[in-house]
Amino acid sequence: MSAEATMSTILIVDDDEEIRYSLSRVLGSRGYQIETAASGEEGIEKIKSGLKPDLIMCDVRMGGISGIETLQHMRSASSSLQIVLMTAFGTAQTAIEAMKFGAYDYIMKPFDVDRVIEIAEKAISSSQDMKSAKQYEKKVNYEDYKEGIVGSSPAMQEVFKVIGQVAASDATVLVTGESGTGKELIAKSIYQHSLRSGGPFVAVNCAAIPDNLIESELFGHEKGSFTGATNQRIGRFEQCDRGTIFLDEIGDMALATQTKILRVLQEGEIQRVGSTETIKVDVRVIAATNKDLETMVEEKEFREDLYYRLNVFRIRVPSLKERKGDIPDIVDFMLQNLVKERKARVTRVSADALNALTAYNWPGNVRELGNVVYRSAVVAQGDAILLKDLPDTIRGSRVASPAPAASQAVADPATQAAPAPAAASSVAPTESAPMPQEAPPAPAPVLPVPEAMPISLPAIYDKLYHELRERQELRILSLIERQMIERAIDETGGNQARAAEILGITRNTLKKRLDEYSSR
Numbered sequence: 001m002s003a004e005a006t007m008s009t010i011l012i013v014d015d016d017e018e019i020r021y022s023l024s025r026v027l028g029s030r031g032y033q034i035e036t037a038a039s040g041e042e043g044i045e046k047i048k049s050g051l052k053p054d055l056i057m058c059d060v061r062m063g064g065i066s067g068i069e070t071l072q073h074m075r076s077a078s079s080s081l082q083i084v085l086m087t088a089f090g091t092a093q094t095a096i097e098a099m100k101f102g103a104y105d106y107i108m109k110p111f112d113v114d115r116v117i118e119i120a121e122k123a124i125s126s127s128q129d130m131k132s133a134k135q136y137e138k139k140v141n142y143e144d145y146k147e148g149i150v151g152s153s154p155a156m157q158e159v160f161k162v163i164g165q166v167a168a169s170d171a172t173v174l175v176t177g178e179s180g181t182g183k184e185l186i187a188k189s190i191y192q193h194s195l196r197s198g199g200p201f202v203a204v205n206c207a208a209i210p211d212n213l214i215e216s217e218l219f220g221h222e223k224g225s226f227t228g229a230t231n232q233r234i235g236r237f238e239q240c241d242r243g244t245i246f247l248d249e250i251g252d253m254a255l256a257t258q259t260k261i262l263r264v265l266q267e268g269e270i271q272r273v274g275s276t277e278t279i280k281v282d283v284r285v286i287a288a289t290n291k292d293l294e295t296m297v298e299e300k301e302f303r304e305d306l307y308y309r310l311n312v313f314r315i316r317v318p319s320l321k322e323r324k325g326d327i328p329d330i331v332d333f334m335l336q337n338l339v340k341e342r343k344a345r346v347t348r349v350s351a352d353a354l355n356a357l358t359a360y361n362w363p364g365n366v367r368e369l370g371n372v373v374y375r376s377a378v379v380a381q382g383d384a385i386l387l388k389d390l391p392d393t394i395r396g397s398r399v400a401s402p403a404p405a406a407s408q409a410v411a412d413p414a415t416q417a418a419p420a421p422a423a424a425s426s427v428a429p430t431e432s433a434p435m436p437q438e439a440p441p442a443p444a445p446v447l448p449v450p451e452a453m454p455i456s457l458p459a460i461y462d463k464l465y466h467e468l469r470e471r472q473e474l475r476i477l478s479l480i481e482r483q484m485i486e487r488a489i490d491e492t493g494g495n496q497a498r499a500a501e502i503l504g505i506t507r508n509t510l511k512k513r514l515d516e517y518s519s520r
């Protein structure tokens with residue numbers, strides 16, 4: 001047991017004298033200082049009169065106020081205080097309530113001594129981490145980042161300069177960069193600083209719209225122009241007159257549609273599907289892609305003339321691993337955002353957690369960082385994200401000595417004194433299994449989580465779901481189903497019987513799906 005642990009105080013609150021006695025003996029023999037209270041009210045009184053325990057172990061059902069009410073009163077006593085609830089009734093409701101109100105954990109009676117000691121030690125160690133997770137110097141003033149783009153790295157400063165240069169003109173801008181780097185934010189920022197800021201900003205994700213609908217989406221259609229066109233529809237370009245249209249994932253646009261976009265850029269006019277009338281539109285185009293358009297042009301997958309029209313100004317948004325120094329500020333900004341939106345109440349990150357966040361390579365870029373910060377803030381028990389709150393893949397990235405950006409944080413003496421064993425395995429899990437960096441073609445995006453990633457299945461689904469929602473994908477289940485089917489077919493070298501077996505579906509269903517895919 002560490003020196004700090006021997007100094008730690010545990011307050012045991014239970015109306016059963018035998019429990020108070022046995023817990024005091026077990027935990028007292030581990031070197032903890034023990035205080036007891038026979039009711040929630042007495043426990044609260046002790047705290048009010050100056051007792052500062054590191055851990056409170058509190059019974060749920062007592063005469064007088066309940067354990068949960070006691071917890072609610074005591075929670076605010078100190079941000080590093082941990083509370084473990086004890087109950088003889090392990091209902092889902094107790095567990096959910098306990099965690100909802102910020103308990104560290106709960107244990108079932110009758111006690112298993114080893115389990116009690118294990119939970120108490122973990123809770124105390126969490127409390128120590130919290131104490132040492134001092135606020136790293138706040139560099140981000142939330143109000144300064146109304147546009148939501150955080151970053152002071154040289155690479156981002158370059159981006160900001162170009163935004164400033166292009167904003168006032170009406171020129172077309174091509175924004176490139178890996179998925180999740182913030183291309184849409186950049187496009188919005190150009191719009192906000194442009195002379196068209198009073199007009200509409202319309203974003204279209206070209207990869208999310210099926211090829212047969214994209215023209216109608218962009219240019220509108222006349223009633224009866226195709227099956228299903230029951231009414232006239234005004235397209236995005238028309239809706240966006242005098243404004244700015246953001247064509248996201250332009251590299252996924254079919255050649256036929258590319259030709260029509262070229263016409264808008266050259267002539268400033270469109271035709272609704274099913275109409276011969278030309279309509280003038282005054283629209284500034286900002287396009288974005290995570291694809292290599294130059295190679296696509298060489299391979300005749302992207303029109304060269306459109307490429308030159310779009311590439312009047314080019315902004316390359318650096319990947320997050322090229323600007324790791326921005327990570328602490330982005331994390332801070334995201335936490336402030338979560339607090340403002342009342343999604344979490346975490347305001348700090350411990351130095352070793354920040355170290356791990358900075359060491360990780362972020363194949364999904366800022367979007368992935370946002371998902372991780374959100375998830376970690378939700379599972380964090382106090383007001384700080386600790387190393388234990390991070391997903392395994394990211395925890396595994398921690399480097400032995402703090403990364404440059406992490407050194408901005410106030411040093412965490414606890415972690416510096418004892419580097420975690422995880423440091424030995426270092427960056428391996430994430431470096432060896434990068435996520436795909438190119439956005440997959442619609443309608444079947446490549447799964448963003450590689451199969452070898454050492455994270456739990458629910459975490460994979462959680463991440464995948466958020467990624468797809470971020471990309472505003474619809475029909476998520478069928479997208480995933482298609483990926484899985486194609487993966488199984490690949491793995492089995494086209495053996496449908498074996499693929500169906502792996503997937504747990506009948507061969508007929510598999511065949512039906514494959515037919516559907518090939519006819520799309």
Ligand SMILES: Nc1ncnc2c1ncn2[C@@H]1O[C@H](COP(=O)(O)OP(=O)(O)OP(=O)(O)O)[C@@H](O)[C@H]1O
Nearest residue numbers: 148149150151178179180181182183184185366367
């Ligand atoms: N510099 C930044 N500071 C704070 N948040 C950011 C930053 N860059 C991106 N984000 C956030 O990351 C998420 C992804 O950003 P965005 O959608 O702009 O990326 P993208 O490059 O357009 O992605 P895709 O290629 O998949 O369309 C958004 O939630 C955005 O708010």
